[in-house]
Amino acid sequence: EADIYQTPRYLVIGTGKKITLECSQTMGHDKMYWYQQDPGMELHLIHYSYGVNSTEKGDLSSESTVSRIRTEHFPLTLESARPSHTSQYLCASEEGTALGETQYFGPGTRLLVL
Amino acid sequence: SQQGEEDPQALSIQEGENATMNCSYKTSINNLQWYRQNSGRGLVHLILIRSNEREKHSGRLRVTLDTSKKSSSLLITASRAADTASYFCATDRYGGATNKLIFGTGTLLAVQP
Numbered sequence: 306e307a308d309i310y311q312t313p314r315y316l317v318i319g320t321g322k323k324i325t326l327e328c329s330q331t332m333g334h335d336k337m338y339w340y341q342q343d344p345g346m347e348l349h350l351i352h353y354s355y356g357v358n359s360t361e362k363g364d365l366s367s368e369s370t371v372s373r374i375r376t377e378h379f380p381l382t383l384e385s386a387r388p389s390h391t392s393q394y395l396c397a398s399e400e401g402t403a404l405g406e407t408q409y410f411g412p413g414t415r416l417l418v419l
Numbered sequence: 420s421q422q423g424e425e426d427p428q429a430l431s432i433q434e435g436e437n438a439t440m441n442c443s444y445k446t447s448i449n450n451l452q453w454y455r456q457n458s459g460r461g462l463v464h465l466i467l468i469r470s471n472e473r474e475k476h477s478g479r480l481r482v483t484l485d486t487s488k489k490s491s492s493l494l495i496t497a498s499r500a501a502d503t504a505s506y507f508c509a510t511d512r513y514g515g516a517t518n519k520l521i522f523g524t525g526t527l528l529a530v531q532p
Binding site: 310 | 462
């Protein structure tokens with residue numbers, strides 16, 4: 306069982322609201338990732354981090370932003386939510402320095418923007 | 420793109436039967452992984468096979484990798500209703516400067532009791 310947590314699990318919010326999705330891991334992993342996944346579809350990488358104060362945009366353009374002030378914490382923020390942001394957001398972490406190793410996923414946050 | 424393609428998109432079998440899913444990818448890789456996702460949940464890592472390996476086993480799971488054909492297969496033997504889930508393959512990018520994984524489109528497996 307991976308020690309990676311996401312809150313909230315479900316969020317229903319109105320258009321224009323600012324939201325922050327929390328992700329934390331207690332495994333001491335340097336690498337962390339945010340993916341966006343629509344129902345029944347593949348995962349798309351939207352942000353990643355290789356350590357404190359390191360953040361990069363992923364393959365899928367996203368209006369969200371991330372920060373990495375502490376190793377264990379990688380929150381994602383939407384300044385002004387829109388219905389097009391409705392999706393599932395999955396956070397993951399990865400140990401070690403080798404390429405393409407196992408990622409450990411949180412349970413996800415299902416976001417619905419009305 | 421590097422994105423993996425999986426087939427079939429959906430598979431329905433009876434409990435006790437074997438299930439085979441395939442994954443194809445486009446460029447050279449360091450390794451290939453298979454993940455499982457229950458409905459509405461996060462992904463769980465099942466198995467990782469490196470580019471210099473051809474076959475790997477873990478319990479009822481058997482994974483093969485053919486780098487010449489750029490393809491992999493996941494076999495689940497003696498399936499159970501609890502195996503019902505979506506299964507994704509994921510590849511890294513050989514020689515790339517980053518650790519990003521590229522996930523396939525997934526196979527939805529339904530095991531009927």
